[in-house]
Amino acid sequence: MPDAGGSSQDADAQRLARVALARAYGPEHQRIAIEVGRRGAAAVWDEVRQDHPGVDPRRDLDAASRAGARLVCPEDPEWPVELDALDRVRDEGDGSAVGAPLCLWVRGAADLRDVAARSIAVVGCRAATSYGLHQAGEIAFAMAEQGWAIVSGAAFGIDAAAHRGALAGGGPTVAVLAGGVDVPYPAAHVDLLAEITRAGALVSEVAPGTPPYRRRFLTRNRVIAALSRGTVIVEAGLRSGALNTVAHARRLGRQVMAVPGPVTSAMSAGCHRLLRDFREQTVLVTGADDIGEEVAGIGRFAPRPLLGGVRDSLSEVVRALLDAMPPRAAVGVAVLARELSLRSEEVLAMLGPLVVEGLVESVPAGYRLTALGRAPSSPSTRGGPG
Numbered sequence: 001m002p003d004a005g006g007s008s009q010d011a012d013a014q015r016l017a018r019v020a021l022a023r024a025y026g027p028e029h030q031r032i033a034i035e036v037g038r039r040g041a042a043a044v045w046d047e048v049r050q051d052h053p054g055v056d057p058r059r060d061l062d063a064a065s066r067a068g069a070r071l072v073c074p075e076d077p078e079w080p081v082e083l084d085a086l087d088r089v090r091d092e093g094d095g096s097a098v099g100a101p102l103c104l105w106v107r108g109a110a111d112l113r114d115v116a117a118r119s120i121a122v123v124g125c126r127a128a129t130s131y132g133l134h135q136a137g138e139i140a141f142a143m144a145e146q147g148w149a150i151v152s153g154a155a156f157g158i159d160a161a162a163h164r165g166a167l168a169g170g171g172p173t174v175a176v177l178a179g180g181v182d183v184p185y186p187a188a189h190v191d192l193l194a195e196i197t198r199a200g201a202l203v204s205e206v207a208p209g210t211p212p213y214r215r216r217f218l219t220r221n222r223v224i225a226a227l228s229r230g231t232v233i234v235e236a237g238l239r240s241g242a243l244n245t246v247a248h249a250r251r252l253g254r255q256v257m258a259v260p261g262p263v264t265s266a267m268s269a270g271c272h273r274l275l276r277d278f279r280e281q282t283v284l285v286t287g288a289d290d291i292g293e294e295v296a297g298i299g300r301f302a303p304r305p306l307l308g309g310v311r312d313s314l315s316e317v318v319r320a321l322l323d324a325m326p327p328r329a330a331v332g333v334a335v336l337a338r339e340l341s342l343r344s345e346e347v348l349a350m351l352g353p354l355v356v357e358g359l360v361e362s363v364p365a366g367y368r369l370t371a372l373g374r375a376p377s378s379p380s381t382r383g384g385p386g
Contacts, residue, residue, distance in 0.1 A: 258272075358372050
């Protein structure tokens, strides 16, 4: 028992230290994050706390509790493992922040780890055209219907259209904010942010009550990119901040996709330049089908027309996944992952194409087989794994 208590106390000290360091230094000081990775947050905070007498991490935790927000740290089950890739990104000397956040503040119903395992970032300019707003909304709606979460920044224009499209499609959406999760910005989006909270999550690496300083809009872009399997840029001028999100996605090795626009539109000039200057790293997409093929490899699990059962053309591991699902009831991703001895991210990566192909459907309680998915394999293939 003493050991368990000591371990718990040490974990609490580490969490408080992360909150304190995040408050004292903000997300821009990568040196602090590096030291935390080397020595632990508590040791770093003990060393510098005398220089920050006004910092009280418990005060931030109290503010979060009042706002209905929670703290998520790298050791927590809800921490998105996708963010860890930020610690492996090299600082290219252009002023862009790198490194994973010390901690995150999350407000909303969605589990951030589950959402990030199957998410797409949709970003673009604030001064969007009707064409861009339509494309962003349609893409987000269709991806949400296929079980993908949409990540964006809650700004005017493309961001807002993407969030609204995801909500209309019945899927979760995540807004990564430059200020605290209890600070509605822009103020005109207070209702939209409330909807996102109910169906998804608001996320920030700065404490509740923190205003959205201008530099933080670029800083948070790396989190948008890291939380997503790929980034879709719908409309962007040549100087659009959305191009910064794309740059982070490239550095992380995530898929970058651009929606083309009229060649005469200044709002699509940034997209066109990406397609021209980074043609090996940028894919032209025109809708959700294109995006799904890039990030999920939809064709890998598409049943081929065979004489046997509908499952026969699937790989053994995918058939095992289908066999592990109850015939009628819904089942959660975590349960399937334990059943198959896989990670949740691997299970989600298989479920997405199966939803697209109509073998599985996403419901509030998890995933369940459709009538097509319940169709057995042909006799020659029964009795395989699972």
